[in-house]
Structure formats: structure tokens, C-alpha cells
Amino acid sequence: MKKNKHINYTCVHAGELKDTVYNGATAPIYTSTTYDYRGPGTNLYPRYFNTPNQVALAQKMAALEHTEASLIFGSGMAAISAVFMAFLKSGDHIIMQRAIYGGTSHFAAAEFDRVGITYTMLESINEDTLAEAIQENTKMLYIETPSNPLLEITDIEKVSAFAKANSLITAIDNTFASPINQNPADYGIDLIIHSATKYLGGHSDICAGTVSGSQEHMDQLWKTAKNYGGSLSDVTVHLLERSIKTLGLRVKQQSKTAKKIARFLDKHPDLKTVNYPGLKSHPGHKIAKKQMHAYGGMMSFELKAHINHHEFLEELQVIKPALSLAGVESTILSPSLTSHSLMTPQERAEQGINDRLLRLSVGIEEFNILVDDIEQALEKSRKRK
Numbered sequence: 001m002k003k004n005k006h007i008n009y010t011c012v013h014a015g016e017l018k019d020t021v022y023n024g025a026t027a028p029i030y031t032s033t034t035y036d037y038r039g040p041g042t043n044l045y046p047r048y049f050n051t052p053n054q055v056a057l058a059q060k061m062a063a064l065e066h067t068e069a070s071l072i073f074g075s076g077m078a079a080i081s082a083v084f085m086a087f088l089k090s091g092d093h094i095i096m097q098r099a100i101y102g103g104t105s106h107f108a109a110a111e112f113d114r115v116g117i118t119y120t121m122l123e124s125i126n127e128d129t130l131a132e133a134i135q136e137n138t139k140m141l142y143i144e145t146p147s148n149p150l151l152e153i154t155d156i157e158k159v160s161a162f163a164k165a166n167s168l169i170t171a172i173d174n175t176f177a178s179p180i181n182q183n184p185a186d187y188g189i190d191l192i193i194h195s196a197t198k199y200l201g202g203h204s205d206i207c208a209g210t211v212s213g214s215q216e217h218m219d220q221l222w223k224t225a226k227n228y229g230g231s232l233s234d235v236t237v238h239l240l241e242r243s244i245k246t247l248g249l250r251v252k253q254q255s256k257t258a259k260k261i262a263r264f265l266d267k268h269p270d271l272k273t274v275n276y277p278g279l280k281s282h283p284g285h286k287i288a289k290k291q292m293h294a295y296g297g298m299m300s301f302e303l304k305a306h307i308n309h310h311e312f313l314e315e316l317q318v319i320k321p322a323l324s325l326a327g328v329e330s331t332i333l334s335p336s337l338t339s340h341s342l343m344t345p346q347e348r349a350e351q352g353i354n355d356r357l358l359r360l361s362v363g364i365e366e367f368n369i370l371v372d373d374i375e376q377a378l379e380k381s382r383k384r385k
């Protein structure tokens, strides 16, 4: 496990937009949608991703993801769809990991067909399955690790090596790890995507997305992205920049607490399974240890049959049932009732998603507070004999 050096310095200072008028400590916010075309603002326009606040935040993201450049989008899906539409065209084929964010698989199912892009979804990604799936017209390889909601781990280095040997462009959804815990560019991944709605925003009040990569790739992405018009408002860019200053502190605390909670739950007699890459028993633990800086704040678990899991959710006092994740507050959800509700029980079972599975997003609250909350909810939801 490599150390992520000077990460808090990068979070605070990278891509700083200086206040040169008043020398204030924080960045000014430029909300203009129109600039004098004769002056230094030639061609500045929010949808061109080039206003001062957007450019500064893009530089911060590039520094965090160890790439040359970035673009900031209005949502994670705006970022993901722009990547597909910029780097794929009619007649192309893409290989994707099956266990990916629901919105991304919906995009593939709903949009690729219409524009003549074909895709293969792989249950598990390794040299053998990739060699079998690759076609003459394959252009892109798309992965997400750790995955939602089972926290499965894909070997980034192997994916990257296969893609390089076969001239494929690689894209990763790095949302669950955040740039604090995983930097796929270090392993040669081309496009690093985040739903900034999650850890980067971190306070459950911003919807945004980012893509990072080489200047050449970002130029290509920009050409398509400006046509689709998915840039982020400069006021929200400011809020996101403000949030990222504490990203390192938040994610470090969340990862530390999550690891302790995962260990606690793993030994608990009311628990059947705990999925957390930081547990030695996790099938992807060794790879996670190699490619991540810490194991993150997300986990999922299944309660034993003697616990009524609906009641368990009702009884939690601190941990909030909530659809999204990665805020400073701990949240929990049932994937079969939310993110994966559009699948049939059979399809869910094929992906290993039991109706009793719960996904926990660990916030910045103290370990004892969270564990006491879980313990009292388990106590109250134990089925009486």
C-alpha cells in the first residue's frame, strides 16, 4: 500500500485561483456568462468549460488524479456519457465490467443500440475473459473498482496492461475510492471519472462529475462535451472546490472508521457476510492492498435470518436510510429496494445481490457512536421466538 504524500496540501492548494484584487485567502467566484471578446476573456463561456473557476477546479482535480488535465461536469452521468460519446462511434465495441453503477449500465442498454455501439458486459475481468471478449472493433475497456454494492475489486494494473497491448482506451469510475484512496493514472488508465456528487462533494448537497486524463484526451473529450452542454455552474464549482479542501481529512477518517466497523461486524453473531476490501477474508483484499491507499468508507453486509432487516433499518437512530452515499453523515440503503430495484430478483441473485443485503456509507462520526447505533438496532430487530 503506497502512501498518498502531501495529499491535504494538494486538496487545499492545487489549482488555487488567486484573489489578485484584494488578496483574500479564498478564490473569488466569477459568475459571468459573457466576457469582452477583445480582452483577456476571449472565448470564455461556461459551456466551453473554460471560465476561471472551472479551469482552477479542473487543475485541482488533475493534481489529485496525477493527470495533465481534467474537465468538470454537471453530474457524474454527464461525465460518463460524454466519455462514451467522445471516444466511441457507430460501429465500435466496448467491453464493460458488469458490476457497475446502475445509471451507467442503463446508459449502455438505452443509448448504445441507438447509435450503433455494441458492448460486452463481463462478470469478472481478467486476461482470459478479456481475451475472449475482445473483437476487431473493440475500442474501450470500462471498469469500476471497488464496485457497487458488493465492493468487488478489479485489478487495475492487469486491465491497463491488456488494454495497452491491444490499443484500447481505458476508463474507470473511481467514485467509490475517491482520489484519496486510489489513483488509476499511476497504473496507466487513460480516463478517470468521478461522480463528484459523492466523496468530492462530500456533504450530500452537490451534484457534479469530473473526468481526468492526458491533455490530448481532455481536448478530444472537450470537443464532444461542449456540444452536449453538460458543464457545471460556477457557483456550484465554487462549492465543490470548497468541499475538496477537506476531502483528504474526510476520507481518511471515513476509511479508518469503516475498517473498524467492518472488523466489528465481521465478528458479530447477527451478521452473515461483510463485504469490505480491507478484510483479509475479502477475495479482492490482496489486489486492493496493492492498488489502493486505504480501503474506503463503503461496505455492504447481510444480516442473519433471525434479524428482521426492515425493522433494523427503522430502528437506526444515527445512521440515516438514504439513496446516495459518501457524505459526512453515515447513510444506509437496501440495494434491492433502490439502486438495483429495476432488476428482477433473478438478475439480482445472478449478481450476488440478496434482498437482505444492506450498503453502508460510513460518515465522519466517531466509531463508538456508529457501533452503538448498529448494536441497539440489532437488539430491537431480533425476531422473538
Ligand SMILES: *Cc1c(COP(=O)(O)O)cnc(C)c1O
Pocket (backbone or CB within 6 Å): 075, 076, 077, 078, 101, 103, 144, 148, 173, 175, 176, 195, 196, 197, 198, 207, 208, 209
Ligand atoms: C452516483 C454514481 C454515479 C452517477 O453520478 P451522478 O452524479 O448521480 O450523475 C456514477 N458512478 C458511481 C459509482 C456512483 O456512485
